[in-house]
Amino acid sequence: xxxxxxxxxxLEGQAIELPSWAFGNSGTRFKVFxxxxxxxxVEEKIxxxxxxxxxxxxxxxxxxxxxxxxxxxxxxxxAHAADHGVALGTINSNTFQDDDYKFGALTHVDxxxxxxxxxxxFACIDVMDxxxxxxxxxxxxxxxxxxxxxxxxxRQDRLAESLATIYERIGDDQRLVLEYKFFEPAFxxxxxxxxxxxxxxxxxxxxxxxVCLDTGHHAPGTNIEFIVMQLLRLGKLGSFDFNSxxxxxxxxxxxxxxxxxxxxxxFEVIRGGGYGPDSDVAFMLDxxxxxxxxxxxxxxxxxxxxxxxxxxxxxxxxxxxxxxxxGDVLGAHQVLMDAFYTDVRAxxxxxxxxxxxxxxxxxxxxxxxxQEQIEAERVGGxxxxxx
Ligand code: RM4
Ligand code: MN
Numbered sequence: 001x002x003x004x005x006x007x008x009x010x011l012e013g014q015a016i017e018l019p020s021w022a023f024g025n026s027g028t029r030f031k032v033f034x035x036x037x038x039x040x041x042v043e044e045k046i047x048x049x050x051x052x053x054x055x056x057x058x059x060x061x062x063x064x065x066x067x068x069x070x071x072x073x074x075x076x077x078x079a080h081a082a083d084h085g086v087a088l089g090t091i092n093s094n095t096f097q098d099d100d101y102k103f104g105a106l107t108h109v110d111x112x113x114x115x116x117x118x119x120x121x122f123a124c125i126d127v128m129d130x131x132x133x134x135x136x137x138x139x140x141x142x143x144x145x146x147x148x149x150x151x152x153x154x155r156q157d158r159l160a161e162s163l164a165t166i167y168e169r170i171g172d173d174q175r176l177v178l179e180y181k182f183f184e185p186a187f188x189x190x191x192x193x194x195x196x197x198x199x200x201x202x203x204x205x206x207x208x209x210x211v212c213l214d215t216g217h218h219a220p221g222t223n224i225e226f227i228v229m230q231l232l233r234l235g236k237l238g239s240f241d242f243n244s245x246x247x248x249x250x251x252x253x254x255x256x257x258x259x260x261x262x263x264x265x266x267f268e269v270i271r272g273g274g275y276g277p278d279s280d281v282a283f284m285l286d287x288x289x290x291x292x293x294x295x296x297x298x299x300x301x302x303x304x305x306x307x308x309x310x311x312x313x314x315x316x317x318x319x320x321x322x323x324x325x326x327g328d329v330l331g332a333h334q335v336l337m338d339a340f341y342t343d344v345r346a347x348x349x350x351x352x353x354x355x356x357x358x359x360x361x362x363x364x365x366x367x368x369x370x371q372e373q374i375e376a377e378r379v380g381g382x383x384x385x386x387x
Contacts, residue, residue, distance in 0.1 A: 004347040007313040011351065013277060014309060016242070016302045017061045017089045017284040018052060020045040020069050023295070026288035035293060037374035042069040043080055044378065048295055050084035051370055055361040057352070058302040061089035063284055064131070066124050068094065074130035088131040090177070090239070090284060093124045096141035096185070104142040106162035107155040107191050114162055121166045128174060135239065135282060136170065137212055138163075139179040143186025143193075155191050160204060167205045177238040177282075178202050179212035182219055184249055195227045199236055210238025214286055215254070215265070216245040224261065225268040232272030232281075241286035242305060251288040253297055255304030262304065263340050266312035275309070295371065299361050307344060314339040 023045040025034050039045040042064070049062040062081065071077050081088050095105035095117045103109070105117035124136055142159070144150040167176050180198040183190055192198050195211060202209035211231055215224060231237035244250065244257035255262040266275070274281040283305065289297035316335055323332035349359035358364030365371070 018049045018059050019063050023048045050086045052298045057357045061087040063090040065092040090135040091124050091133050092137045107142045107159045137177045143190035176209040177212045181217035212239045214241035216243045216249040225264040228268040239282035243287045262308040310344040
């Protein structure tokens, strides 16, 4: 109890952005199972995201994907979000669902197609100006499937040029965030496969260009917390896309596959200065809920992040440093494990109640009637997240 009291204040203001697409139906290449109550519009996705925030106090903003969430009037959408108690956050560009991009977008050999992709990003920046969003997040599907198919170096050079053109348009209070992913949909090479490539590209642009780390975008066994440390050390960790994976980019609930990994990541975030009011690092979920209900899926996710943040805050950093300096291998390890094994759930429930939030947000949501209401109201809500 006492230990928790010491860190309680640091949990204040924690914010985890929700992806609008988590509320739509999604699936695998084999089948998409529809869920009753699925939003039929971006306005309904925002209403659902706001519901997650209402029950947890942890999710004050929602990220949009353009064109999935395209509307004619973004000022109106911004007001709609504000009415529901949330803000519009990161704008995600999409250059992976157009026939023209079969052989790449920002890296394409044809200048006309590159310009089309650049223009799409300009349109996204216009959206950001209207929504008040800070971050333009770029994830590229660009890559190739067969050795020899593409000129790897030429593509990297064209990518640098395209990104520089987009970066010039970014406002003084805005950021360009470049996400990496080691494979898929391309299987031989990907143009931004790893943090090093993303770092090299954004470092060449300037201070307002940073890296997005999606936890599902690494080869199995990758030490992700090491990358967190390095990017923070270099001042280039812009944001996280949180999710869990067992095999590939599974997009499961963050903290479900490997809570210890989430704890280790949060520990390096905290130790590296990436957490709290003085940090610019943005925390987002990037998940799909294929077989579980989506709103509880998102509630569970933000609670998992909060729980592992609390445990990581509990690490006795002085004791850890002393053990590390003394070469006390198992002593240092134990300091970390003591915090990891601390069950903070009861403390967090009390912490929530003190702030007028439900002690058990999962249960409160289940008892609220919201799910029944959307299931009754949203007839024909079979929309996929990517339409
Ligand atoms: C990609 C990447 C992006 C996300 C899309 C939907 O794999 O993770 O962040 O916007 O999927
Ligand atoms: Mn992502």
